[in-house]
Amino acid sequence: xxxxxxxxxxxxxxxxxxxxxxxxxxxxxxxxxxxxxxxxxxxxxxxxxxxxxxxxxxxxxxxxxxxxxxxxxxxxxxxxxxxxxxxxxxxxxxxxxxxxxxxxxxxxxxxxxxxxxxxxxxxxxxxxxxxxxxxxxxxxxxxxxxxxxxxxxxxxxxxxxxxxxxxxxxxxxxxxxxxxxxxxxxxxxxxxxxxxxxxxxxxxxxxxxxxxxxxxxxxxxxxxxxxxxxxxxxxxxxxxxxxxxxxxxxxxxxxxxxxxxxxxxxxxxxxxxxxxxxxxxxxxxxxxxxxxxxxxxxxxxxxxxxxxxxxxxxxxxxxxxxxxxxxxxxxxxxxxxxxxxx
Amino acid sequence: xxxxxxxxxxxxxxxxxxxxxxxxxxxxxxxxxxxxxxxxxxxxxxxxxxxxxxxxxxxxxxxxxxxxxxxxxxxxxxxxxxxxxxxxxxxxxxxxxxxxxxxxxx
Numbered sequence: 520x521x522x523x524x525x526x527x528x529x530x531x532x533x534x535x536x537x538x539x540x541x542x543x544x545x546x547x548x549x550x551x552x553x554x555x556x557x558x559x560x561x562x563x564x565x566x567x568x569x570x571x572x573x574x575x576x577x578x579x580x581x582x583x584x585x586x587x588x589x590x591x592x593x594x595x596x597x598x599x600x601x602x603x604x605x606x607x608x609x610x611x612x613x614x615x616x617x618x619x620x621x622x623x624x625x626x627x628x629x630x631x632x633x634x635x636x637x638x639x640x641x642x643x644x645x646x647x648x649x650x651x652x653x654x655x656x657x658x659x660x661x662x663x664x665x666x667x668x669x670x671x672x673x674x675x676x677x678x679x680x681x682x683x684x685x686x687x688x689x690x691x692x693x694x695x696x697x698x699x700x701x702x703x704x705x706x707x708x709x710x711x712x713x714x715x716x717x718x719x720x721x722x723x724x725x726x727x728x729x730x731x732x733x734x735x736x737x738x739x740x741x742x743x744x745x746x747x748x749x750x751x752x753x754x755x756x757x758x759x760x761x762x763x764x765x766x767x768x769x770x771x772x773x774x775x776x777x778x779x780x781x782x783x784x785x786x787x788x789x790x791x792x793x794x795x796x797x798x799x800x801x802x803x804x805x806x807x808x809x810x811x812x813x814x815x816x817x818x819x820x821x822x823x824x825x826x827x828x829x830x831x832x833x834x835x836x837x838x839x840x841x842x843x844x845x846x847x848x849x850x851x852x853x854x855x856x857x858x859x860x861x
Numbered sequence: 862x863x864x865x866x867x868x869x870x871x872x873x874x875x876x877x878x879x880x881x882x883x884x885x886x887x888x889x890x891x892x893x894x895x896x897x898x899x900x901x902x903x904x905x906x907x908x909x910x911x912x913x914x915x916x917x918x919x920x921x922x923x924x925x926x927x928x929x930x931x932x933x934x935x936x937x938x939x940x941x942x943x944x945x946x947x948x949x950x951x952x953x954x955x956x957x958x959x960x961x962x963x964x965x966x967x
Binding site: 563567568571646648649680681682703704705707709733735750752768769771772 | 900901904905906907927930931933934935936937938939941965966967
């Protein structure tokens with residue numbers, strides 16, 4: 520195991536609330552690392568609705584979701600957060616009072632004095648297509664990501680979906696698979712036009728098949744798929760024989776490994792106190808959409824409030840002997856120095 | 862107040878009062894209509910408020926926008942009368958609207 524990365528705070532989730540937690544912790548000299556499973560910061564705001572306007576951020580009558588994330592990123596920049604993307608926190612082990620050893624799916628180990636779970640709806644994971652019984656084939660024949668292209672050499676591959684992932688893998692696997700079918704509901708795609716043109720060219724050359732319809736069921740044995748039953752848009756059915764299915768139906772949110780961290784849970788949410796938004800585990804906080812308490816509102820602004828109160832108690836754990844002075848950014852030269860403006 | 866009828870996959874029908882300006886999804890959630898999940902809260906960012914619009918009402922509810930079509934790709938058993946109910950705004954014209962919820966949401 521590589522040397523652990525030591526940090527005051529480890530923030531799980533780099534959405535708006537996680538980013539603002541960097542700022543609030545930073546004002547109290549608590550330095551943070553952020554871990555997020557997505558390939559970018561911003562959480563749901565950036566992944567699901569970057570261009571949508573938000574109307575209930577105090578002081579901003581209208582701001583796009585991505586605009587808010589950009590502003591929060593800029594706001595936290597003076598505290599130079601270290602951001603680890605494309606990985607998910609997998610395990611948390613208490614090794615002190617409080618001190619935690621944390622591992623990620625990216626193979627990193629952290630030692631953090633406090634943990635702040637700002638994971639929103641949980642981690643984004645590939646969406647399972649609504650085909651009854653598909654779970655049984657997931658280990659051997661149904662894949663939601665391509666780890667090794669060679670695994671598909673010489674196989675009959677069915678790719679389902681109409682986005683960039685579906686198109687990119689169609690183009691990449693076409694020369695490797697023995698036969699490749701792209702299955703999509705309609706003739707329009709949500710993908711780069713260049714990829715669509717390339718795919719259509721392959722269809723024109725007879726190198727791959729493009730089929731319009733929706734998979735309704737799968738057949739096979741012992742976890743190995745044999746065929747997929749497809750419903751055409753006119754309601755008729757037909758079969759596609761295949762060895763591997765790659766469904767690309769976007770992402771959904773799952774609680775994921777959080778369920779294994781020994782925290783009390785209430786219907787996939789983490790109960791916290793309302794003084795510091797601390798969980799039943801000393802030193803582990805939960806803020807934003809992932810937490811619950813009497814009167815909880817799942818609003819970004821609630822998450823901001825929670826971040827500010829969390830930071831006070833987190834700072835107390837990180838600097839147990841330091842007296843905390845309440846200060847305003849408008850008047851405190853000490854805070855202004857930290858922000859790089861004084 | 863316009864009325865909307867939701868029919869679930871088993872054929873059970875529920876008729877509720879809808880507020881003009883609310884969406885068909887919001888009206889369902891407010892009235893505890895089963896079969897509509899609305900995971901993303903109405904951002905047209907999932908496909909868990911998928912409904913089939915009764916043929917007689919398709920002209921009045923209109924066709925899905927390109928963005929909605931993109932999201933419908935994630936739906937289960939999408940048909941030509943499929944819509945995301947978060948993208949249908951209730952108007953007085955839609956008084957009597959009938960939608961059916963699919964067997965399952967994505």
